[in-house]
Amino acid sequence: MAYHVTLIPGDGSGPEVIAAARKVVEATGVDIQWEEAQAGAAMIEKYGTPLPDETIASIRKTGVALKGPITTPVGTGFRSVNVALRKTFDLYANVRPAKTYPGVISKFENIDLVIVRENTEDLYAGIERMVDENTAESIKLFTRKGCERIIRYAFDYAVREGRKKVTAVHKANIMKCTDGMFLDIAREIAKEYPQIQFNDSIVDAMCMRLVMYPEDYDVLVCPNLYGDIVSDLCAGLVGGLGLTPSANIGVNGAIFEPIHGSAPDIAGQHKINPTAAILSASLMLAHLGEGKAAASIEKAVERVIGEGKILTQDMGGTASTEEFAEAIITAL
Template identity: 55%
Template sequence: MMQLTVIPGDGIGQEIMTQVLRVLKHVNAPFEYEEHAAGESALITHQSLLPQTTVDSINKTKLAIKGPTTTPVGGGHKSINVTMRQKFDLYANVRPVRSLPGVQCVCSDVNLTIVRENTEDLYAGIERMVDDDTAESIKRITRKGSERIARYAYELAQKTGRSQVAIVHKANIMKMSDGLFLKVAQEVGAKYPNIATRDVIVDNACMQLVTRPQQFDVIVTENLYGDILSDLCAGLVGGLGVVPGANIGEKAAIFEAVHGSAPDIAGQNKANPTALLQSAVMMLQHVNEQTKADAIMKALIAALSDVNARTGDLGGKGTTVSFTDAIIQKLG
């Protein structure tokens, strides 16, 4: 058995996490669960968005599943997600994007993965006021950061049978920073001759993604571009409520729902657990429990195809609990 840190999060987090744990326990996932707090709820109970007890747990288990969290606006609070990625050096943000049966979407045949560098670029938060009227942000790109995210993307492509990696950049304008990222990624790509490499300027990538997303397999890109492209691609397949995510480093991996905490519907049995459940599927794949991951995904797709099962946000008649009941029933 493996120890797993469970972070329900804020708003609808507790509701959807409860249902995801029901599914994991039903398939006898090999985990021992220990629950810890993070986000706005943790600030209230522990006077910290990320309590030391939660940090200690992740350092011990090396594995966590996290519901949506809220970072309070104002007050100098740093994003809880950015904080966790930097604290645990979770350098790879992995966002599979695929069309799902029963989910109304712009494109019905999308199946790609975005691999986003997670620790540097403008999101490192290196800023200063030059004077009262001028603010400055430093875009920092390193060879180490570029090399390890590119290697992760190519290894993922190879492992999952993908044939192409697209390097997304703006090296035509930022010739040093993006130029370094592109150069290093291409050097890494040259070591994988069985995988085709192309480079795409980020604005063109946006246009290509909304006109013909089927041409992409794996996209590797910098932090800011990856954040934008991830949400763009989620919009193609039905929104953030149906897209999973993972933040992976050498020493820890955190799997999370990438949507918000939706406090307006918290406690109403309306929340859709699809994104968090798919993140749990990614977690099972990460720990080499592919059979269990496949079984859950098959049951989820079957439930999504049933209008009586899927939740109201997807045009269905189900609730958080009844949707999960349907998934478990289809698991047998």
């Protein structure tokens, strides 16, 4: 069976990691018909936007995309291609695994947790304005629908993946309406899943516990802003952003991407770590129902990193992006 997938190389070093991920996917033997589309800063001059209509149309047609990192201007200009895609396709669940691999330089072992981040609401809804020249205002938007579906997604994910515990992350002691509603809904939904252990944690305490006892956690379900911060913290626990994939799952599609930035300072130098992009492609295959191929990629990544012979610079080696990808293909 052939699957149609939109391929978005992205900005900076994005094309390098996405090319590596594409080769690894093709090496599994799964029949993917790629439809390449463009997004990013380079598109602004040609289209007047970093997200051309043709790219949106392609994702709408295929329903699935593998995407490279895209540069987001700071302070001015187009808000964010990522945010625009999440809104356009209602990609409400951002799933970010964080797992330690033997051979990676890290202060911790035996971390295997997943952050399930609400992806469309909270302060990232972009409802903000200048009240006057000295005062800016931003609205923290939570809806019952948004809270219910992300929390239920986290519990369903835990059941499906054989995980044991869900932790709701919040600041309900201060944000009593928004975070308070999130926590109340989490407690109610947890009653429907007696087989899953449930607890909750205030976000600042959560950050402290994660750097002290990360092995105690399994699935974390978070509002948008906290999820963004906590997922980067967890990436740091397991060796960095270069090792951390993500999936954006929604009502009208799914987009898979590494969570790291576009790294324009090393673009074209062929030394960026493609692991996050390769593991994102593995998540994509699992989403398509190709679980065996997805698992084979993760096992190959674990083997190559564990052997420690062919690693990129950030992992302590000297291999190029392409050499590392070829090692993964050989391990397959």
